[in-house]
Amino acid sequence: xxxxxxxxxxxxxxxxxxxxxxxxxxxxxxxxxxxxxxxxxxxxxxxxxxxxxxxxxxxxxxxxxxxxxxxxxxxxxxxxxxxxxxxxxxxxxxxxxxxxxxxxxxxxxxxxxxxxxxxxxxxxxxxxxxxxxxxxxxxxxxxxx
Numbered sequence: 001x002x003x004x005x006x007x008x009x010x011x012x013x014x015x016x017x018x019x020x021x022x023x024x025x026x027x028x029x030x031x032x033x034x035x036x037x038x039x040x041x042x043x044x045x046x047x048x049x050x051x052x053x054x055x056x057x058x059x060x061x062x063x064x065x066x067x068x069x070x071x072x073x074x075x076x077x078x079x080x081x082x083x084x085x086x087x088x089x090x091x092x093x094x095x096x097x098x099x100x101x102x103x104x105x106x107x108x109x110x111x112x113x114x115x116x117x118x119x120x121x122x123x124x125x126x127x128x129x130x131x132x133x134x135x136x137x138x139x140x141x142x143x144x145x
Contacts, residue, residue: 004054018085049127110123
């Protein structure tokens with residue numbers, strides 16, 4: 001078993017590019033979510049999923065049940081990454097109001113699907129935590145749009 005999941009590292013690095021660009025363009029943006037518990041849940045889930053996508057720690061990880069499942073995961077993961085990047089491209093060019101929730105949900109699906117197909121149970125737990133927090137915080141920040 002390798003300590004670093006190269007595909008997970010690539011996925012996380014690529015996912016971060018539009019987020020960094022957004023942060024640089026909107027460095028004065030204020031988090032409108034006043035629920036501190038949900039803000040903390042989101043961050044715990046975010047950093048947990050990022051860490052577990054990149055590093056194989058050997059705890060509650062069985063790996064894919066077959067080589068076919070691995071390649072299915074790989075194809076679906078990169079397809080979801082492509083959808084995510086396309087949504088960001090549309091968002092940057094047109095500022096579509098409906099895209100923030102899509103941009104919140106796609107990574108959650110990617111992380112959850114990774115956990116399920118690779119039988120990485122701790123990643124599933126952190127994906128659910130991230131999903132709950134991220135959807136709530138995204139909704140709170142965009143409810144007036």
